[in-house]
Amino acid sequence: MSDPLRVLVVDDEDDVRLLLRLQLETYGHSVTGEAADGQAALDLCRADPPDAVILDLLMPRMNGFEVIPKLRTELPAVAIVAYTAVAGDFVRNEMRRLHVPLVLKTANFAPLDVALHAAVADLRDRSTGPAR
Amino acid sequence: MTGLSPPVTLRGMPVQVSDVDLLRRRVLNVVGHELRTPVSTLSGLARELETCDDDGKRSELAAAVARSARRLDRLVDDLLLAAGITTLVPVEEAQAVDLVATARSLWTGPGDAISGCAVALARPQVARRALTELLDNATIYGEAPFSITAWATGGRAIVEIANGGPAISDEELALALELFFRGERAVTTQAGLGLGLAVARTLVEADGGDIALRAGPAGGVIAHLELPAP
Numbered sequence: 455m456s457d458p459l460r461v462l463v464v465d466d467e468d469d470v471r472l473l474l475r476l477q478l479e480t481y482g483h484s485v486t487g488e489a490a491d492g493q494a495a496l497d498l499c500r501a502d503p504p505d506a507v508i509l510d511l512l513m514p515r516m517n518g519f520e521v522i523p524k525l526r527t528e529l530p531a532v533a534i535v536a537y538t539a540v541a542g543d544f545v546r547n548e549m550r551r552l553h554v555p556l557v558l559k560t561a562n563f564a565p566l567d568v569a570l571h572a573a574v575a576d577l578r579d580r581s582t583g584p585a586r
Numbered sequence: 587m588t589g590l591s592p593p594v595t596l597r598g599m600p601v602q603v604s605d606v607d608l609l610r611r612r613v614l615n616v617v618g619h620e621l622r623t624p625v626s627t628l629s630g631l632a633r634e635l636e637t638c639d640d641d642g643k644r645s646e647l648a649a650a651v652a653r654s655a656r657r658l659d660r661l662v663d664d665l666l667l668a669a670g671i672t673t674l675v676p677v678e679e680a681q682a683v684d685l686v687a688t689a690r691s692l693w694t695g696p697g698d699a700i701s702g703c704a705v706a707l708a709r710p711q712v713a714r715r716a717l718t719e720l721l722d723n724a725t726i727y728g729e730a731p732f733s734i735t736a737w738a739t740g741g742r743a744i745v746e747i748a749n750g751g752p753a754i755s756d757e758e759l760a761l762a763l764e765l766f767f768r769g770e771r772a773v774t775t776q777a778g779l780g781l782g783l784a785v786a787r788t789l790v791e792a793d794g795g796d797i798a799l800r801a802g803p804a805g806g807v808i809a810h811l812e813l814p815a816p
């Protein structure tokens with residue numbers, strides 16, 4: 455099993471959060487908290503910065519698109535993985551532009567696990583690598 | 587046989603085939619999006635349930651499986667209703683329904699937001715469904731202050747649900763009760779089919795009532811529900 459991560463789960467659906475929590479625990483990760491909207495996610499990240507955030511994009515109050523630039527500015531060491539049911543061209547292009555990995559919601563956690571590790575490794579490489 | 591296709595119409599108005607194609611693709615896109623979350627969640631929960639040996643977690647998972655299944659069930663009901671297939675419309679008889687008591691049972695905000703009284707002659711499931719949609723719509727897309735006011739006049743039982751928040755354009759309000767319409771804010775903040783209000787209006791109209799939306803005096807929306815009084 456690869457390195458365990460501390461992960462914040464952000465999704466407005468209770469059952470999606472429950473499933474992600476159980477899947478993360480099965481894969482050896484710990485869940486630092488759960489948030490149902492972007493503002494709650496920011497508050498939890500500020501209080502206890504995780505290694506990574508699993509971020510739903512469509513949420514009430516503050517959506518995922520609005521959270522990403524705020525997190526990047528305030529907590530650049532927190533990796534972000536966007537997690538959404540369906541991604542059309544707009545979402546794919548927007549996540550590519552923001553350099554946020556995108557994973558589609560499925561019953562299989564493995565692709566999300568891979569994306570979480572890759573996003574965290576990428577951030578660590580950037581912070582320890584030579585200045586460009 | 588003339589070789590000419592009959593003109594394509596939508597609600598009696600001629601439309602271009604390209605418009606119909608666009609509409610069809612939009613509807614399928616929305617339906618696919620909405621089905622994907624509960625289906626993938628249900629599938630994932632079932633997998634966890636199969637391998638979980640912790641009794642506490644198993645009951646939590648079983649409850650979540652049941653919730654996701656109910657959500658899918660309601661989604662399919664709504665799609666059938668939207669398609670004009672009315673076999674799922676409740677078969678119960680109209681009876682006296684206390685709209686304020688029903689609203690109180692559904693409302694999770696401050697109790698003093700609700701005032702007045704109104705009793706309707708309707709099928710209880712229809713009244714409950716209409717109030718559920720209107721209250722959800724107010725709290726999900728609107729902001730405080732909220733008010734739920736009921737009264738009876740001229741043989742009609744009326745409930746108005748008002749919420750604050752940004753002003754909604756007249757164009758959006760005019761379309762909000764149409765099938766598959768999703769408002770500007772809804773598209774970026776909330777998954778959904780855009781069926782709830784339209785289905786609620788269809789059911790309410792079948793009981794001799796109506797649902798209408800108008801802009802609030804200082805922003806937000808006022809939703810108007812009326813049903814026949816006993």
